[in-house]
Amino acid sequence: MTISDTHRLEGDGVIYKESPNHGGAFSADLPDTIIIHYTAGASAESAVKTLCDPRMKVSAHLVIGRDGAITQLVPFDTVAWHAGKSSYKGRVGFNKYAIGIEVDNAGRLTKSGDEYVAWFGRAYPEKEVVEAVHRVDSPSIGLNRPNESEPSYWHRYTEKQIALVQEVCVELMDAYEISSILGHEEIAPQRKTDPGPAFPLDTLRERVLYRDRADEGPEKSPPVRHPGMVTASRLNIRSGPMRSAAPIAPPLSQGTMVEIVQESNGWLEVQVQTRGWVKKEYIKT
Ligand SMILES: [Zn+2]
The missing domain is CATH 2.30.30.40 (SH3 Domains)
Incomplete structure (x- = not known):
C-alpha cells in the first residue's frame, strides 16, 4: 500500500470514487491529525453512497469495508467533511486539520432476545457483538472520566478492518506530518460515540504514533487486539x-x-x- 503524488491511496482492494462533498486544499503543514469514525450504517456501499450525495454535505477521505475493501472519496491534500462541530485541546473544527477514516460498523446495538439490533433495524448475532462501557478521554469531559458507567452493546470490527486502519495510518504518517490520531468521540464528546469502545484506539496510537519507541521494528506487523x-x-x-x-x-x-x-x-x-x-x-x- 502506498500514497501517490496525487494524494491517493494505491494498493490491492483500493478504489477511488470522488465525492463532490469537499472543501479546498489543506493549509501548509496540514493535515496533522487522523480522525477515526464508524459509519453507523448497514454496509460500506451505503456509506459511500451517502458520503457522495451532494444533498448530504458529508464526506470522508476513506471508507473501510468489513471485508477490507477500501474506497477513497477525497484526495488526502483536500479537506473532507467528516468532523462537524468539534473541538479538542484548543482547536475548533477538525475538518481543516484532519484526514477522516470511516470504518463500516453498525455502532451501538440494542439487545432484543438473542439478537442485537442496530438503529436501522438489522439484527446481529452475539459473535459480532462487544459488550463494553463507552468512555472518552477528552479534555472537555475530563481525562479518564467515564461519560457512561454501564456497559452496552457494540458491533464488533473485523480483524481485517483493525489491521487495515493501522496500515493506512502508517502510510499517512510517512506521507504527511501526522502527530495525532483521535476518535470522533474525543473531538465531539457531547454528540458522538464513534468509533466506540469496540475499536482499539489506544493500541492504534501506541503502535502507529509511537512505533519508533516500540520493541518491534516498524516493519513488523503487530498483533490485532x-x-x-x-x-x-x-x-x-x-x-x-x-x-x-x-x-x-x-x-x-x-x-x-x-x-x-x-x-x-x-x-x-x-x-x-x-x-x-x-x-x-x-x-x-
Ligand atoms: Zn464520526
Missing part, C-alpha cells in the same frame, strides 16, 4: 499466568476495559495502563 471487560468487582492483575505470581498494580475494578494480548492456560495477558495477567473467567470478551 480484541477488547474485554472486567466482570469481577476487583480483579488482581499479576506478573504471570498463575495465582502465585505477584500483583503488579492495584486490582482492576468492574467495567474496566482491557485489550487482550494473549491467552495461556486459563489466563489472559491484558493491557490496561500496565500489562499483566488476570483470571480468564473474570473477563467478558
Whole structure:
C-alpha cells in the first residue's frame, strides 16, 4: 500500500470514487491529525453512497469495508467533511486539520432476545457483538472520566478492518506530518460515540504514533487486539499466568476495559495502563 503524488491511496482492494462533498486544499503543514469514525450504517456501499450525495454535505477521505475493501472519496491534500462541530485541546473544527477514516460498523446495538439490533433495524448475532462501557478521554469531559458507567452493546470490527486502519495510518504518517490520531468521540464528546469502545484506539496510537519507541521494528506487523471487560468487582492483575505470581498494580475494578494480548492456560495477558495477567473467567470478551 502506498500514497501517490496525487494524494491517493494505491494498493490491492483500493478504489477511488470522488465525492463532490469537499472543501479546498489543506493549509501548509496540514493535515496533522487522523480522525477515526464508524459509519453507523448497514454496509460500506451505503456509506459511500451517502458520503457522495451532494444533498448530504458529508464526506470522508476513506471508507473501510468489513471485508477490507477500501474506497477513497477525497484526495488526502483536500479537506473532507467528516468532523462537524468539534473541538479538542484548543482547536475548533477538525475538518481543516484532519484526514477522516470511516470504518463500516453498525455502532451501538440494542439487545432484543438473542439478537442485537442496530438503529436501522438489522439484527446481529452475539459473535459480532462487544459488550463494553463507552468512555472518552477528552479534555472537555475530563481525562479518564467515564461519560457512561454501564456497559452496552457494540458491533464488533473485523480483524481485517483493525489491521487495515493501522496500515493506512502508517502510510499517512510517512506521507504527511501526522502527530495525532483521535476518535470522533474525543473531538465531539457531547454528540458522538464513534468509533466506540469496540475499536482499539489506544493500541492504534501506541503502535502507529509511537512505533519508533516500540520493541518491534516498524516493519513488523503487530498483533490485532480484541477488547474485554472486567466482570469481577476487583480483579488482581499479576506478573504471570498463575495465582502465585505477584500483583503488579492495584486490582482492576468492574467495567474496566482491557485489550487482550494473549491467552495461556486459563489466563489472559491484558493491557490496561500496565500489562499483566488476570483470571480468564473474570473477563467478558
Ligand atoms: Zn464520526
